[in-house]
Amino acid sequence: MTPEVTSLGYLVITAEDLPAWREFAESILGLQVTRSPDGTDDDALYLRVDERSWRIAVEPGSNGGVVGIGLEVSTREALDSLRKRLANSGTQITEVPELAARRGVLDVFTALDPSGHPIEFFYGAKSDREPFVSPRGAHFVTGTQGLGHIVLFVDDHEKTREFYVNTLGFRVSDMLIMGPDCSFTSPNPRHHTVAFVALPGVEPALQHLMLEVDEIDAVGRALDRVVDNDVPLSLTLGRHTNDHMLSFYCESPSGVKVEYGYGGMLVGGDHTTGHFDAASVWGHRPPPGAEVMDGLGAED
Numbered sequence: 674m675t676p677e678v679t680s681l682g683y684l685v686i687t688a689e690d691l692p693a694w695r696e697f698a699e700s701i702l703g704l705q706v707t708r709s710p711d712g713t714d715d716d717a718l719y720l721r722v723d724e725r726s727w728r729i730a731v732e733p734g735s736n737g738g739v740v741g742i743g744l745e746v747s748t749r750e751a752l753d754s755l756r757k758r759l760a761n762s763g764t765q766i767t768e769v770p771e772l773a774a775r776r777g778v779l780d781v782f783t784a785l786d787p788s789g790h791p792i793e794f795f796y797g798a799k800s801d802r803e804p805f806v807s808p809r810g811a812h813f814v815t816g817t818q819g820l821g822h823i824v825l826f827v828d829d830h831e832k833t834r835e836f837y838v839n840t841l842g843f844r845v846s847d848m849l850i851m852g853p854d855c856s857f858t859s860p861n862p863r864h865h866t867v868a869f870v871a872l873p874g875v876e877p878a879l880q881h882l883m884l885e886v887d888e889i890d891a892v893g894r895a896l897d898r899v900v901d902n903d904v905p906l907s908l909t910l911g912r913h914t915n916d917h918m919l920s921f922y923c924e925s926p927s928g929v930k931v932e933y934g935y936g937g938m939l940v941g942g943d944h945t946t947g948h949f950d951a952a953s954v955w956g957h958r959p960p961p962g963a964e965v966m967d968g969l970g971a972e973d
């Protein structure tokens with residue numbers, strides 16, 4: 674099947690310290706702070722990554738919370754068709770009045786994935802007439818590949834796979850098998866858009882968001898900023914086995930990890946599912962004294 678969902682369109686998370694997140698987003702990641710998409714005086718932080726009016730929103734709330742994983746659908750017809758198909762498959766869908774205006778999209782409905790992660794299916798995102806200007810000179814790889822990728826802790830791997838692969842139609846690019854299975858899935862050429870793993874004793878949560886930049890030096894400069902500003906480094910620079918991403922991981926002020934990478938592979942229609950028993954070719958090690966990242970960190 675051709676999935677109605679095309680990409681990760683946006684992400685809405687919560688944080689206790691919004692000024693700290695703003696500083697992290699601007700000074701470390703190089704994202705552009707902007708106004709709310711509906712122009713109201715919202716108390717959330719809205720961030721631009723590209724020509725879209727926003728891609729990441731941080732609302733006041735508990736650290737680590739996720740309000741909405743925005744999965745973009747190509748057209749109004751595709752959104753209507755997905756809405757019907759999900760309802761018929763027994764997925765509870767919810768229409769939220771005013772949400773489309775708040776998100777700056779033409780239509781949206783919400784649903785929960787099998788672990789309760791809140792998904793917002795939408796079409797018709799707003800683009801800004803003003804160009805995106807990164808305060809750190811970064812250019813992010815988005816377009817048809819979307820905002821980036823996310824890795825989710827889930828409570829049931831098979832049910833989650835049923836939802837993202839069988840119901841939504843995402844391709845399984847590969848599996849990481851080093852303990853509990855981790856599946857890497859996507860509806861577009863980005864190697865993975867949503868990856869998920871069920872770790873014993875770990876509650877469902879957003880583990881990390883990956884943002885991809887268009888040159889290797891942009892990763893190095895960001896890593897310098899992380900080190901210079903004492904931002905907690907979660908994993909050192911490394912190269913992933915599966916998507917070949919050259920990246921490091923750091924911790925945002927709300928605890929969600931951010932992977933900052935370059936050179937992610939694109940997957941075509943002739944790709945076959947493979948598997949790995951290690952996450953990285955080299956690197957991606959916890960720095961001395963750092964807390965070891967759950968699940969997908971260094972494997973030694």
Ligand SMILES: [Fe+2]
Pocket residue numbers: 822824881883932
């Ligand atoms: Fe990642």
